[in-house]
Amino acid sequence: MDAVISVRGLRMSYGRNEVLRGVDLEVRRGETVALLGPNGAGKTTTVEILEGFRLPSAGEVEVLGVDPARGDDAWRARLGVVLQNWRDHPRWRVGELLGHVAAHYPAPWNTGELLDALGLSGKATAKVGRLSGGQRRRLDVALGVVGRPDLLFLDEPTTGFDPEARREFHDLVRGLDTTILLTTHDLAEAERLADRIAVLVEGRVAVSGTPAELAAAVRAPSRVRWQDGCELTDDPSRLAWELHQRYGGPVPDLEIRRPTLEESYLSLIDRSAA
Ligand SMILES: Nc1ncnc2c1ncn2[C@@H]1O[C@H](COP(=O)(O)OP(=O)(O)OP(=O)(O)O)[C@@H](O)[C@H]1O
Numbered sequence: 644m645d646a647v648i649s650v651r652g653l654r655m656s657y658g659r660n661e662v663l664r665g666v667d668l669e670v671r672r673g674e675t676v677a678l679l680g681p682n683g684a685g686k687t688t689t690v691e692i693l694e695g696f697r698l699p700s701a702g703e704v705e706v707l708g709v710d711p712a713r714g715d716d717a718w719r720a721r722l723g724v725v726l727q728n729w730r731d732h733p734r735w736r737v738g739e740l741l742g743h744v745a746a747h748y749p750a751p752w753n754t755g756e757l758l759d760a761l762g763l764s765g766k767a768t769a770k771v772g773r774l775s776g777g778q779r780r781r782l783d784v785a786l787g788v789v790g791r792p793d794l795l796f797l798d799e800p801t802t803g804f805d806p807e808a809r810r811e812f813h814d815l816v817r818g819l820d821t822t823i824l825l826t827t828h829d830l831a832e833a834e835r836l837a838d839r840i841a842v843l844v845e846g847r848v849a850v851s852g853t854p855a856e857l858a859a860a861v862r863a864p865s866r867v868r869w870q871d872g873c874e875l876t877d878d879p880s881r882l883a884w885e886l887h888q889r890y891g892g893p894v895p896d897l898e899i900r901r902p903t904l905e906e907s908y909l910s911l912i913d914r915s916a917a
Pocket residue numbers: 657660662680681682683684685686687688689828
């Protein structure tokens with residue numbers, strides 16, 4: 644199997660605060676996997692360990708076949724990281740900044756071609772500080788992929804975006820041809836971008852799979868409402884049948900509402916936190 648990321652029993656504590664309590668995660672070549680979880684679940688901590696920026700307390704971690712704690716420059720050059728924003732470089736010109744970063748990699752993109760590919764044609768001589776928000780985000784992606792990474796990390800990439808910018812960013816990410824680990828607390832974003840989703844709750848992967856598998860695995864109860872009552876049940880057709888028997892015929896004002904994936908996800912988080 645072609646595992647790009649392989650994590651077994653990953654644990655991490657900050658002092659007495661045990662943030663990761665045995666995370667298992669695998670990402671295969673070419674996949675986009677979303678690590679989904681509420682605020683404080685430990686997503687950023689996990690990604691920082693995978694990037695080699697933080698040492699775990701325990702567990703086995705391999706990224707591109709290497710323990711990140713021992714990753715050398717050649718290993719690092721195979722990773723791409725999309726940072727939130729290059730706010731510190733407003734006076735650099737786009738092409739200069741991209742060329743400067745590209746120079747650190749053995750086989751980078753041609754910067755002009757990359758700008759074209761990411762919809763920034765004609766912006767090479769523009770100052771970073773003069774780009775629109777959406778253009779800045781494209782540049783962030785360009786900086787993350789300029790070294791042709793084998794693995795790209797996107798940590799909460801659309802926080803603070805308006806819906807239009809989010810849609811554009813999602814289109815951009817879907818067009819990238821690399822393995823991606825994305826962290827997000829937004830289920831809709833995970834569903835839109837990821838082949839597989841791993842839900843991180845309370846320091847563990849509570850459930851993982853394709854969006855469809857997730858929907859089946861975490862289904863919250865359905866709500867059955869009728870003229871004289873309302874019940875939550877995991878087996879709505881059985882309840883409907885029992886009501887049919889009770890009424891000796893059609894159930895007055897019968898209404899069955901199955902949960903959305905969003906509701907199921909929120910119920911999973913609530914159950915785990917309880
Ligand atoms: N450097 C640190 N020192 C101490 N505690 C930390 C540190 N970084 C994170 N934490 C704590 O670890 C927990 C997990 O944080 P982390 O940032 O990994 O979660 P997250 O899932 O990325 O959250 P968010 O979605 O809010 O970014 C939180 O309780 C946080 O306060």
